[in-house]
Amino acid sequence: MPQPSTRSKAAQGGSIGNVSSYSSSPRTTLLNQQLDGKIAAMETQLTKQITDAIVGQINTIISSEVSKSIDQIKLMFSTQLADMQQEIDQLKQQHAASIDTFTKELSFIKNKISQQENSVVATELRLHGVPFIENEDLTHLVKTLCESLEITVPDIDNVKRLRGNPNRPTNTDAPIIIKLKTPQAKNKFLFDVADFKQKNNKTHLLLNQMGFESDAKIYINEQLTKQNHNILKSAVRLKKQNRLWSVYTRRGMIYVKRQRNDNAVCVRNIDQLDKIKTKNHLSANQNNEIRETEEENEMQNNNVSCVNQSGFRGFEQSASL
Numbered sequence: 001m002p003q004p005s006t007r008s009k010a011a012q013g014g015s016i017g018n019v020s021s022y023s024s025s026p027r028t029t030l031l032n033q034q035l036d037g038k039i040a041a042m043e044t045q046l047t048k049q050i051t052d053a054i055v056g057q058i059n060t061i062i063s064s065e066v067s068k069s070i071d072q073i074k075l076m077f078s079t080q081l082a083d084m085q086q087e088i089d090q091l092k093q094q095h096a097a098s099i100d101t102f103t104k105e106l107s108f109i110k111n112k113i114s115q116q117e118n119s120v121v122a123t124e125l126r127l128h129g130v131p132f133i134e135n136e137d138l139t140h141l142v143k144t145l146c147e148s149l150e151i152t153v154p155d156i157d158n159v160k161r162l163r164g165n166p167n168r169p170t171n172t173d174a175p176i177i178i179k180l181k182t183p184q185a186k187n188k189f190l191f192d193v194a195d196f197k198q199k200n201n202k203t204h205l206l207l208n209q210m211g212f213e214s215d216a217k218i219y220i221n222e223q224l225t226k227q228n229h230n231i232l233k234s235a236v237r238l239k240k241q242n243r244l245w246s247v248y249t250r251r252g253m254i255y256v257k258r259q260r261n262d263n264a265v266c267v268r269n270i271d272q273l274d275k276i277k278t279k280n281h282l283s284a285n286q287n288n289e290i291r292e293t294e295e296e297n298e299m300q301n302n303n304v305s306c307v308n309q310s311g312f313r314g315f316e317q318s319a320s321l
Helices: 006-023 026-120 138-149 183-199 226-240 270-275 284-292 294-300
Strands: 124-128 156-161 176-180 217-222 246-250 253-257 265-267 305-307 313-315
Touching: 026 226, 124 183, 138 156, 138 176, 138 183, 176 183, 183 217, 226 246, 226 253, 226 270
Parallel strands: none
Antiparallel strands: 124 176, 124 217, 156 176, 246 253, 246 313, 253 265, 305 313
8 A cells, every 4th residue: 555755744734834823823812812801891891880780779778778767766766755745744734733832832941041041130230441450449430430420329239350361461351240239220320321421412431430540431231141142243233234223222132123213123032133124225315314413323322222112212232242
């Protein structure tokens, strides 16, 4: 059997080699790479779109569920609050009478305590502006003042100086407490002092009227309880703001007038003072009137007796509160 020649094999081999070389040409490789790149980009874009869609749906579902839960919680709490308010209203209605009675009783007790405290200082006067001296005879100073004013010396029970401020070198600013025998004696003394000022056209008492070589001012006021003293300070502050016409004391109690011709109102606590309707700022005409009667008002600020339409008499507290 004849054998194929070497040439034939070579020719065949060369033919196969040509096919292999054609299939792996550079052009084919480039196309394959471009195709692979486009496929990969499409896969990435499709994956992102699918992921975004899924995440969006999940967020929508979560948001919807959370909103539903919040609405349910709000409804639950609203119902509970409504029930609680209804219970509170029912309790208020059931115990309204008891609360009202308790409030009245508490107010009554507070007033009684205030009256008792006021009775303790009902016969006392507070004297400011007298300097401290060693071995001072305070009773003698009071009698000297009465003689200088040409008024009757009251029935004195005791005269003492309060403890001074420890941060000051002397007791100059420490007030003197004058305790008389009766409230009537105290009131008469104050009226006598006021009448002296009016008759002699004086706006202040002076130290030289007590035997000192000084024309410094001194002040005599009713002694007040701590509560009434705080009320007085608040009322005086309102008067300085032109929101009250006058503020004065009588028998240890505080009285205020909103307008010049108003009846006086007794103020027993700070809350009552806050509720009093204070007058508006004064008009230009009223301010002119005040300037024309400045001397009269200055006298009223220093224990001059006051009279309203009903004949009520009291005393303006001096500036040394």
